[in-house]
């Protein structure tokens with residue numbers, strides 16, 4: 148028998164999460180006995196206030212680590228012994244590793260987006276990029292976009308206060324002027340090399356396009372964050388126009404691959420994980 152690894156996911160609304168399958172499939176392929184449990188706050192009849200108890204429980208029961216999702220990614224920070232520099236700058240942790248009685252926090256959402264982006268859109272111009280959406284995913288994606296070399300990131304959110312708060316955090320980390328909050332999507336698209344959709348628009352629950360179709364042209368690249376469905380209306384439009392594009396599967400798979408590496412100390416086979424994800 149191979150080494151045993153026990154991990155899980157703490158959050159709400161996680162019943163359909165693909166994380167158990169992604170981790171367990173990769174673990175089995177590497178000869179590990181890998182179990183990944185959903186620690187579903189709703190299903191347990193609890194509220195997010197239960198996070199400290201759930202984290203204690205997982206640590207005491209011998210978990211190697213847990214992923215953390217909505218609405219606990221910020222609340223978990225004060226419960227940790229160490230937080231990686233990038234997770235601290237982002238103010239969000241999605242992976243906690245338990246080792247020798249200590250808890251360390253990491254963020255593989257932003258590195259996952261960055262890896263998916265490099266793989267799906269290698270060499271695209273990064274002068275000006277328009278990002279729609281400044282929520283949880285948007286914060287991770289914006290940090291990744293600037294780390295990837297975006298010269299100027301314009302952030303538009305239908306809630307302008309959210310865009311403003313994210314831009315302030317980005318400028319503090321990356322320098323004044325690297326990110327700006329925008330309110331004129333047409334103007335931002337005129338000068339943009341590419342578009343990142345970090346809104347939920349495109350999911351079955353929120354069908355449609357996150358911006359007017361006529362603002363997109365063949366010279367733009369498009370990076371999508373929505374991954375259910377994998378092919379959103381925005382990606383269909385991008386393909387029709389001949390834009391280079393990347394779907395949301397890259398971020399989903401590479402954030403799991405990053406967490407797998409932290410949990411197990413082993414290198415995941417990202418291509419195998421991508422194939423498994425596509426077959427789900």
Ligand code: NAD
Pocket residue numbers: 279280281282283284285303304305306309345346347348350356357358372373374395396397398399400402
């Ligand atoms: P969220 O609710 O925290 O944030 C979404 C933001 O988008 C909100 O601030 C909202 O005001 C804004 N918004 C909505 N419609 C808009 C529009 N048309 N124009 C501008 N702004 C608009 O949600 P989230 O947690 O950030 O998730 C967003 C999406 O990302 C979801 O579909 C989620 O499934 C997906 N996601 C994907 C991955 C992945 O690995 N690929 C990871 C996390 C989240």
